[in-house]
Amino acid sequence: MELFGRRAETAALDGLLDRAAGGAGSALVLWGEPGIGKTALLEYAVAAASDAIVLRCRGTRMESGLAFAALHELLWPVVDRVETLAAPQAAALRGALGMSRDATNRFLIGAAVLSLVSGLARERPVLVVVDDAQWVDEATAHCLGFLARRVATDPVVVLLTGHEDPASGPWEGLPAREIVGLADVDARRLVDAVVPDAGEALVDHTVRAAGGNPLALHELPTLDRETEGDAPLLPSGGPVPVGPRLRRAFCVRVEALKPSTRALLLLAAAEDRGDRHVVHRAGSGWGVDTSSWDEALRSGLIRASGARLEFRHPLIRAAVYDGAPFLERQAAHRALAAALPTDATAERAWHLAAAADGVDEDVAALLERAAEQCLRRSAGPMAARTLRRAAELSPTPAAAARRLAAAARAAWAAGDAEAARQLLEDAERLCGEPAVARMSGGLRGILEFAYGMPERAHRYLVCDMAVVPETRRAVELGTVAVRAAWSAGRPDLQQEALQQVRAVDTDGDPTLSELMPVLRNWWSCYDETGEVTPTPLDMASDTVGRLGTAAWELLPPVPLVQAWGIEGGLLDVLRVQAAQLRRRHELAALAVVLSQTAVLDLAAGRWDAAEAAAAEGLLLAEEVGADHVATQCHSSLGSLVAARGDGRAVAEHTTHVLQISVPRGVRALSASAYWHRGRAALFDGRPQDALIDLLCLAEPGHECAHPTFALFAAVDTAEAAVQVGNADVAEAQVVLVEDWAQRTGATWARTACHRLRALVHSGSAAEASFRAALDVAGAGGQPFEFARTRLLYGEWLRRARRRADARLQLAAAAEIFERLGAEPLRVRALREQALTERPTAPRVPDAATAAGLTAQELRVARLAADGLTNRAIAAQLLISPRTVGHHLANVYPKLGITSRAELARIDFAGGLRLSAAGD
Template sequence: MVRRIGRATVAGGTGLRGIMELFGRRTETAALERLLARAAGGAGAALVLWGEPGIGKTALVDHVVDAASGVTVLRTRGTRIETGLAFGALHALLWPVLDRLDELPDPQAAALRGAFGISRDPANRFLIGAAVVSLLSGLARERPVLVVVDDAQWVDEATAHCLGFLARRVRTEPVLVILTDHADPSPGPWDGVPALEVVGLPDDDARRLVAAAVPGADEALVEGTVAMAGGNPLALQELPTVGRDADDGASGEPMPVGPRLRQAFCARAEALKPATRALLLLAAAEGRGDRHVVDRAGAGWGVDASTWDEALHSGLLQASGARLRFRHPLVPAALYDGAPFPDRRAAHRALAAALPPEATEHRAWHLAAAADGADEDVAVLLEQAAARCLERSAGPLAARTLRRAADLSPDPVDAARRLALAARAAWDAGDAEGARRLLDDAERLGGVEPVVRCSGGLRGILEFTVGLSERAHHYLVGDMAVVDGTRTAMELGTVAARAAWSAGRPDLQQTALARLLALDPAGEPAPVMPTLRSWWACYDGTGRAAGPLPATDAATVGLLGTVPWELLPPVPLAQACGVEGPLHDVLRMQAAQLRRRHELAALAMVLAQSAVLDVAAGRWETAEAGATEGLRLAEEVGADHVASQCRLCLANLAAARGDAPGLDGHTTRALAVSVRQGVRALTASAYWVRGRAALFEGRPRDALHHLMPLGEPGHEAAHPTFALLAAPDTAEAATQEGRTETAAARLVAVETWARRTGAHWARTAAHRLRALAAGGPDTEAAYRAALDGAGTVPDPFEQARTRLLYGEWLRRVRRRADARHELTGAAETFARLGAAPLRARAVRELGLAAQSGARHEPAGAGLTAQELRVAQLAAEGLTNREIAARLLISHRTVGHHLGSVYPKLGVTSRAELARIDMAGDLRLRTTGGGE
């Protein structure tokens, strides 16, 4: 198909080259251009381009006309209105050159004048054909001639025979004849003329055409259009503007089409007898291709054997045994859309009566399509059909079926109930906006509480996924008392707790927990309620730790694999409690179940959380794939919060890999949602990720700028769980900046949590932080304890970070061989994971550890006098500006000197610099042997 930017014109019979873009069609255009070149070389040719309406035949002809330079172009188009007018199309074709008739032999000129009504001479068809050949041959002696007849299937019979006569006799003349037809030309007047079938565009070219026809079209619209259009270029341009919801054809009504497609396909049917048109309408409305049903339905419409013969010979309908198939999926759409509404209703009634007794679902849809007002009996049938759709995970169709059932419901209460059920089906299928609209409609008809019961408290779940967390908590806690069944109330209560946790509101979290604990869990697995309490009793109403937690082992967590996703904890909370391993197995089972049920919104959430656990387990490629898929699904269903979770997982990987653009892009987009909607868990995660990136790049001050707000009450990023999880990073950055009080406070928080929960990560982090703070003989024991504990719940990245810190300490105390062992292991892990910044740091440290020298090499060796003075003052705790004032230099010069001092002394921060004796012999204060 063509997208025109400019149109070629014909001036004085000469084709001027225009500007146009063809999508695909490389084979067809190459063939046509060869024929054009052949005509330019003195040899003629003819070709029939054939294919269904809208397939792009005219675009190819336009391409040839625009490519023709120095050529006389004669062009016309067949029309149905002139089909019965003998030689009407030939007259239109030759009108521009009728002044050349005098150059023909008299008999030929007289025959043409008679054919065109210019004279009363008899219209001898052979003489007319010969006259046309002679006329074009004379024109071709001046320059090549291009003859184009579009829609040749509609030219009158006399012209068709004349054109066939011409096409078979131009091989020795520089004349190119191109005809276009809807059907295979072999049995008609073009018999013996070379033909080329024009078929649908490949998917890639089809996507490009949709994108060009509808600028800004999203991926879902493009893919849906490509799937429906079957490569038909006209459909690819028209379908995106129709506004159709895709379905599987079971709704009883074919897809709507645009006016050009409808006109193109219906024109072929209008030439058929009424009974045949009725048969085609029945086949289009039936939708499944069941010939027996269509035949029974057509019994009262005059459909007989001759009708079937005409329908099958029309080229529109094909039959294989008992199955019917239209030539193209757009044919039934056009025929159905072009039929009068009363005829469509009558067709559906006839089809419903013709269906076998067991086909209740299809009967329901046909009766619904035939209904002209409220009909409870049909609405009941549709509701039953929707239930069967849900059994086979056809959520979108179930939602549409229930919506139609609501339309046909005489009682507003029944209509509201069916709309609420439709909203739940739409949500499960991933249509958040559609679910919200259906809920709104249902509440307007039936009130709030009945809709809450029917939808299972969907309003709060929707708000939690795409709206304000605190508002979601309000809906969810309130709806716990309205919904039917303890299990549903537990699910809402758990999501309410999760919403409060997301908002960083421990007080609201306690409210939800209190409602949960007040439920009677009869019939539920015994450990479920204590397990839920384990998740949500972490903090009191102020955000402080609330005492020892109930034991939560792997077996208890595993029980949650049989419950809905709503009962699962957010992953950061599970990580904090140290049960991320068992939870990952549960999430993997949940993802498989949700895939089978095609519950896209829930699947996106589970994928987002699984990706976080994959990062912690060192499965970075798996994490990236899961987060990317989750992001795509979340964007499709409009789940903004879940999309942000996926982006932050990808941002965490970008931080570790040193991918600054990726980090900035993902965190910026996540913050745009989380800050506006008050989702502090997401905001805190974004701050944490940015802080980690700065820490990995050796910018501890910038790291603290992002990390400190996590523990500052009232800040947009304040969140107790993330403040706890980020405590090791905060303490490390604070240590490098010499902020010992901050580091000590984070160490206390981590040690307290480790005693309270026994979480392996907390115990390991506490050992590492003690090693950073020790600065004496206890340092090595703390590092060894951290490494020994890391193997219980392996996080290769964090273990490599510990080895890096340990290796740096070993190098500073001149144990180079031991340092190289730890640093090499760290560098290898960072290289395997792709953690470029920390790998570079490990490699740099390896280079320092490999340097030869005396056992007690002076710490200040290689420093200039000014660098030594700067280092001494920095070790005493002076800031850059204070040092600058003391030495009468600029603070920027101080920074430059420190940038040289650190690598020369093998340190990375002021805290490490303070441990070096800058007086006397500049020996390390820390004891430790050399190699």
């Protein structure tokens, strides 16, 4: 296995081996906590010293009391070399190794080992490797210390590993290097290598829990938590389960302490918060005295700072807790619960829950009260964990299901949809879907709407309206059901849910009774008689502002709010919400708010703010796994790059949107992707391509068919249709927008209505419509669309040969496009502006110049010479096909030709273009 994050350590070992190859010996003690990677570094050194003689041994606790046991293991491979030593040394070493009954003299034995190793080093470099040196028997330790201090002039490297800093003891004075934990980036690489298919959540949990310990990073991802220890969840999530090797390594050190000290360590491990006073009070009944505290602190396993108590490494705490028998852990938790102050409800509940070995309604109820406190502090994840434990202790399935449903609500509020879904499924297995729907307030439909398929969400929500007991909740679910149908592009389901909402009796709730007329009208374009029923914009906008601070479920989606022209109140609400959510670090909800804010900022011309909001919302949504929110952010970014003319980015964002939205049937998002693609093509001067995408928005049964987005795209669709000469399509867009403008009176709709009339009309009627579009109160609140109107008006004026008036409109449009960064339309405006300048002598040489073609006639002639049809030329130059024919009728006599075939022979850059036949 590759050594991750150990470049400095391996470089140091390579240096020792290189110096030994040059004849200079040295020693090094590698020390650090169990599992930190010391043995792996020894193995690296052994592999790197391929040409050396390797002598190695390992200290063991079982043999730590046997004199020279480790030395026997170390020298046994070369025991035949003993006879090459001087007689006194050989005799002493044979006695130490149990090969004779000769008396042992520690100095002679040390000298014998040094002589033996030096003799071997005359043949090849020698590497002496001693692992777990803290367990090497004392006699061998002194002998190895003697050797390590005297190899400087021989090609010998002595490497030892231990748990403690060798500042004192047999290794005193030897060079030492502490081995510390891996950095997070290297820890993640190690986990990926150990478990290549590990999910992001598992990797994150492992890296946090292991604290950089490589052995823990190996063991934790593959640990079966159901069988590897019985540690119950504590308030912070509980001790991390520890694998067998780490547990043995740490527990060996704990077992060497006296019983009262071990009891102290167990209490500290179970206490979880590091409160020294609570541990002290709990330990008073366990015989924990001053000497116990002194021994615990001297051991280095635990540290104290004022009232705080902490283990040197979280894995030590885990090993102490996990290695204790269950009965002892139970007793520790009961003692801690008794030692807590009276106001520590949550902590006492958790300790009693950890001590429980079966169902216990009293403890479950106490946990439930603790969860309520968590929810009041906006600690959703902690509340969900607490309620789940309460469910485990509940004596009846109904009580367990109720608490699991409450835990799901808490998890959902905290932004953990996957946990909420799993908790709901657990509850449903206990008492069925209808009961859980009632207990959770219809959460399954809300989850499906936020993360799954809108049609399925609609089905859940409509069903659950009938089972939730609260009227307000029924209205909220019904409104989300309407919204889900809208997302799916299903007007039939939308009306079905709307009828359910209308049937709810709200007389008992004055607030709902006041809001219901507006709520109903938002979702219904017509009343039962088929007559248009306008809603006062002030009333609707005020309602949005009030609801935005109370219940998101009652609000229509942002595009529909925009369609009604009442987004001003919503934007204020979203800004306040974003600030509050940032302070509370509620990432999932913040991602939703940012995605909505980006849509509103885009329309208002705050493109930099929109880009920042969408980018941040995208990162947060991806972090919490909110696919629909992430897709909405991609959609906003796609709209932005379409206007800026970045075709590649448009393709990337819209492809991502469609990959998520099409399989799940979220037609609202699919429609947005097609709309942005169509706009990008239109702005790029490809009206036919634009029309192909835009017409899909109103095509029944299409994956992106959606009435709201077809309405928004009407202006783009009409412009593309006019450019390709499709008057019927353009006229249909006028009717569509006129109906909506009459229905709502929205500023954008009235502006769009006038613009569309200008596109399809001619003469003074067209100019009057352009002027009316620019004069609509508030039209400048959407600067991009306002500039597009000025651009179209300027082009119309230029074609009407009113050059001065055209320059004013085109210059104003170009200035707005430049400020926004809408490059394609800025270039178009400047190109049109250039055409308004006084005509000068054509710069085309030879035939064209002599013929006196105007600038526009020259453009038409060049495109016709390239083989473009009149319709294609008209689309590219934004004029009508009839005008193209008019220009060509002037070009032919000026050039002295009669057909396109002759026109194709003219080289507009230098005279006549000869045909292949040599004409």
